[in-house]
Amino acid sequence: MSCSSIGRRLVACLLNISEARRPDLVETVARSAITDTQGRTREGVTVLNIFNDFDYNRSVITIVASIDLIREAVLSVCEHACSVIDMNAHEGVHPCMGAVDLVPLYPLGKEVGLEDCGQEAKALAIALTERVVGTSAFLFGWGDSPQHRGLAQRRKELGWFRKVQDISTIQPDVGQQPTRRYGITGVGASPYVMNCNVTIDTQDLSLGRFVASAIRESNPNGIPGVQVVALPHEGAVEIACNVESVKDSVTSLSCGQEPWPGFTIKGQHFYHAPASLITARVAELAAYYGVAVKGTALVGFTPCECWSLAEDALSKGIGEYWKELHRVHM
Template sequence: IDMRQHSGEHPRLGVVDVCPFIPIQGIDMEACATLAARVGANVAERTGAPVYLYGASASSPGRTKLSSLRRGEYEGLEARLTDGAATNHDITRHPDFGAETWTQEAAKSGGCTYGARPVLIAYNVNVPEPDAIVAKRIGTIVRGSGRIIARQGDSKLRTSGMIPSVQGMGVVLEQHGISQVSMNLTNAEECGLLHSFETVKSLAADHGLEVTGSELVGLVPLRCMLEAGRWYAPESRDD
């Protein structure tokens, strides 16, 4: 992939946008963090791509959030590496490894993020509308970071969202003629599939829309599937 010719709906910093290391079994978070940093350094050395570390691998507390390191995305990376009019704070602006200036390698590959984190569930709920107007509104309501409700010069007034451990946004699926509330569930203990689906379903109903299904991307803890199954099919419970 040549990032100079790439476009898409989902936020991304480069070809390998994010590579997480997750302690599932037989390894702890600290070991995953060390491994992620080692791999990131190796990738930067071999490819010349700018590499950022996030999560438990972050080099400072202000660099832990993936969204902070992604800010400006690929399109803002050149300004970011040339000290131009970047949208990034000085804390998150420069990579941990690799190119610190705008090079041909950086232009082609974009930036990469490596880090260690707990299990994250990528989960999308379908909303029957072609333009994502309601889906985007729901995304700003459910996500923990909330939404900006007023601006005055450089100052912003933000209200918090419903669920602290959810990252959410609304996107259009043109091929299917529908939209989705696309979510990352960063703490399955606090909010799993059941809670997030029913929240989006309720908010969509407030706008006269009935959700039409959902999509799971990647793996999910078994307990989340069992929780949803017991709710939607209580007669199947094995007590």
């Protein structure tokens, strides 16, 4: 099926917040996207999915709306999250720097471009720091104009991967000096990024880091578009991958597996590594050390799945779409 919308000018936001151990609270935060300050339903917005991870103490809320409506929906979630999450009390094995840790905007279909999402991301970052006094933001991707520095680069520059950070030394792109209460939020835009997590049956974190290094895009034999970190998770090690979409077709690298899925943004073609390839590569590397793969989890959807589900949700006026998916998969 072709991945294109029918004139809705859709944008997806896979918003990451630093809370998962209070799932009822996370759902209440997510509902802020589809309810205005007077408690009325916000038309034209849907929450497709809520993914909670207890060990990481991190949730991903997938919000979709037209580019004209996405800002207010996302800002409402950010405001609510900042009011109930205190980074002074946060614990979790996943790296994070903010109560609202990440606000990425992804164009869906062919009507909205990366430049459009970049402008919207910057406006969103400014609005957040104005509405919630004490918050601050760094920009990445098309929100970081004209440099367009990627998320991994920006995180590395700011010390996101370090377990202990002196947040007072961070220079934000938007807002005042970061406070420990809210931390700092990454806001930006890029082609769609999936999260594909592969768990290997070991507690040896050094082995996990070896596997992660071997499949990382920066490795000459790595997988294009894959940014990855190894983390302890539920008594095993998770190879947690951000799967970025890349411009050029790299299906020749799939070594006989299925072609890489693709989609179009305003005439530009993008592709992403399939989860099956990532899992196979991890399994091959781990097996060399006698370790098996326990499972693979795709956090959210592929770009075309996200578009298709959003069209279904919005055409039916379903704001709490994650509940529909939950019923289907029960």
